[in-house]
Amino acid sequence: MGKYVWPCPGYSRISSGYGNRVHPISGKVQFHDGIDLAAASGTPILAFGPGTVTMSGWNGGYGNYISIDHGGGLMSFYGHCSALYVSKGATVKAGQKIAAVGTTGSSTGNHLHFGMHRNGSPVNPQSYVKDSDTTANYTGSGGGSATNTVKAMFTAYYPADNAMEGGFLDAMGSPLDTSKRTCAAPPSVPFGTKVTVQGTGTSLDGVTYTVNDRGSAIQIENGVYHFDLLMRTNEECNNWGVKYGTAIIGGDGASSGSAEESEPQSKPITKVVVKSTTGAAGTRKEDLRQLPSYQQAGIEITIQNNNNQMQNPIVEGDVVWETTRRGSPSSLKFTVVKDEMLNFHEGNPVSFRFNGSDVFYGYVFSKSRSDSLLIDVTCYDQLRYLKNKDTISYENKTYTELLKMLAADYGLTVGTVADTKYKIPQRIEEGTLFDTLGNASDLTLINTGKVFNLYDDFGKLTLKPYEELLLPIYIDEDTAQDYTYTSSIDSDVYNRIKLAYDNGETGEREVHVMNDTASQGRWGVLQYYAKLDSALSTADLQTKAQALLKYFNVIRRELTMKKVFGDIRARAGASVAVGMGLGDINISNYMCIEKAKHTFSHGLYTMDLYLSGIRGEFSA
Incomplete structure (x- = not known):
């Protein structure tokens, strides 16, 4: 039983804990004043406890943000939300839906930043609440009965034409009474729970039913709760059929007929619909795409300007081409000599070839100059x-x-x-x-x-x-002028895989665990946890866990090679063969290129490669 309510029901994986950590954006060690709960975009966020909303709106790096004063010096706050459902000054109950998970503000992905203050100082939220503290077992006071709004499928039923008429019983052994508003619900919803219908567009919206029955098909599928509603007449049953909407689970259940809700309830977002578009999308003219290479030796840069003219500027100094494996476009940087003929602008297409081979195609994104003759140009590709x-x-x-x-x-x-x-x-x-x-x-x-x-x-x-990007390039101590090497189990390394699934038929959270005993004996237990959206057979779960264990149960190794002889095939995401003795290990295998920096300098072509053996992409 819980005095408070876990804010993201069904999501318990903490992607970043409370306390000092390396900030995912700045890369610096900073104090983290809460916990990050990894959850899908749009996941409902529930109030930790009853209280008064003290802020609801944008709050700098927190993005869309809500704070709630719970009295007694205790305050909770919720950051990076995609939507806010309550306003400043509102009184909320424990377990009330107040917002939705998102990635607004300084965020690298969808999650809830959940924090707490006691008398103005940060405290660890896990000292007060855990993921098993649900609205169903809430025991706190001062906030009224806890409620939870869920997506729902409502199916009508009526026993009068059933052969069991007169003896048709609910799950508690009592005869069904069509004069009462009762329903069958998934096993995770206790008997006696009040369930209020919403969002069906019918006269039953706002009507509250009491759970008194079960059924083999009455379960939770992909987050949608199934409810069978006992109708008062056979005609009402046939007219209703099946409807979709939302259900308020819990609460006082004061409604017993059609009623207006005291406050408008926001439906959970299930899809995005574009309602209007002003203006047609523009199309850029790109004849440069069809322009063949001149097959000349060395570098060849071509810019298509706004007049559809192809220009080959005079390049001064180095040309630098960089690629990154994930989350960034490749870039091309160079300096050109400004003359009377040169005329190009931001957004113009640019191609770069070396010795007649295709290297980079992208667009001018910035120009800068420190004198009247030279222009520094930065280009990015489509990414x-x-x-x-x-x-x-x-x-x-x-x-x-x-x-x-x-x-x-x-x-x-x-x-x-x-x-x-x-x-x-x-x-x-x-x-x-x-x-x-x-x-x-x-x-x-x-x-x-x-x-x-x-x-x-x-x-x-x-x-x-990945396997199609193994390059026939070999690197050893003699290939590079300089290198640095690190190995670590501190991040993205796991030797226990734990997969969970909420079984709507049994009301149990089923957990499947796979260990690698050998590496746990060397490193201790490093656990990966994920909650699945749908049920899998035991064999499928084991196959998935094995794939994850193979991927994560590897020491993270990083090798930086400087001034390697250049090869335009060596781009981020590809892998090169490495043969080196590095003290703790002798490498003779492929390593993945996380980042590649190619420098073309006055006829000399070299590259810096940042290699990794992360998550099973490389094994020594």
């Missing part, structure tokens, strides 16, 4: 447009299909994309397109064990599996 923020919903799509959908929405050109196969059931995303695609990539990995690399291949979005 730069994945930094756009958006809110989208999709269901039953693979990572591949999602990528194509977003490319079509933003006018991006698609090249070779592999079939990632795994169908993601349903998602509502809010954040950058990089975040959305990154979540799809992670879900694909969790369910298939397959790693895919997204990059721009000379102006075409490309998605390939």
Whole structure:
């Protein structure tokens, strides 16, 4: 039994704990004044306890933010929300839905930042509440009966025409009474619980039923609660059929007929609908895409200006091309000599070739100068447009299909994309397109064990599996002028996989655990936890856990190689063969390129490679 309520029901994985940590954006050690609960975008956020809302709105790095004064010097707060459902000054009950999970403010992905203050000083929320403290077992006072709003499917039934008429009993052995508002509910909803119908668009909205029955098909599927409502007449039953809406579980249940709710209830967001669009999307003219290489030796930079003229500027100094494996576009930086003929602007297409081979295709994003003769130019490829923020919903799509959908929405050109196969059931995303695609990539990995690399291949979005990006490039101590090497089990390394699923039929949270005893004996227990949306067989769960264990149960190794002889095939996401003695280990295997910096300098071409053996992408 709980004195308070866990704010994200069904989500218990803490992606970042309370106390000092390395900040995911700044990279500096900073105090973290709460806990981060990893949860899907749109997940309801519940009030930790009864109290008064002291702030509801934007709050700097916290993004959309709510704080609640619970009295006695105790205050809770909730950050990075996608939506806020209560206003400053509102009185809330424990377990009341106050907001939805998002990634607003200084955030790298969808989660709830949940924090607490006692007499103005930060305290660890886990000292007060745990994930088992649900609205159903709330025992606190001062906030009224705890409630929880859930997505629901309501099915009508009536026993009069059943052969068991006169002896048709509920789960407690009592004859069904059609004059009373009773219903059958999933096993996790206790008998006697009040359930109020909402959002069906019928006269039963606002009517409260009491749970007194069960049924084999009455369960929770993909977050939707099934309820069978006992109707008063056979005609009412036939007219109703099946309806979808939301249900308020718990509360005082004062309503016994059609009634207006005292406060408007916000429905949980299940999809994103574009209601209006002003103006047509523009299309950039890009004849540069069809322009062949001059096949000249050395560097070749071409810019298509606003007059559709192809210009080959005089380059002064180094040309630097950089690629990063995840979450960033590739960049091209160079300096050109300004003359009477040169005329180009931000947004103009740019191509870069070396010795006649395609290297980079992108667009001018910035120009700067420190004198009248030289212009410093920074260009990015198509992936730069994945930094756009958006809110989208999709269901039953693979990572591949999602990528194509977003490319079509933003006018991006698609090249070779592999079939990632795994169908993601349903998602509502809010954040950058990089975040959305990154979540799809992670879900694909969790369910298939397959790693895919997204990059721009000379102006075409490309998605390939890791194993197709092994390069015939060999690096050893003699290849590079300098190197640094680190190994760690401090982050993204796990030797226990714990997968959980909420069984709506039994009312139990089923947990399946897979250990690697050998590495636990060396490192201690490093646990990965994930909550599944749908049930799997024991064999499928073991297969998934094995894939995750293989992926995560590897020491994280990082190797930086400086001034390696250049090769334009060596881009982030690809892998190169490494043969080196590094003290604790002799490497003779492939390592993944996390970041590559290529420098073309007065006829000398070298590259700096930042290599890793993270999450099973490399094993020594």
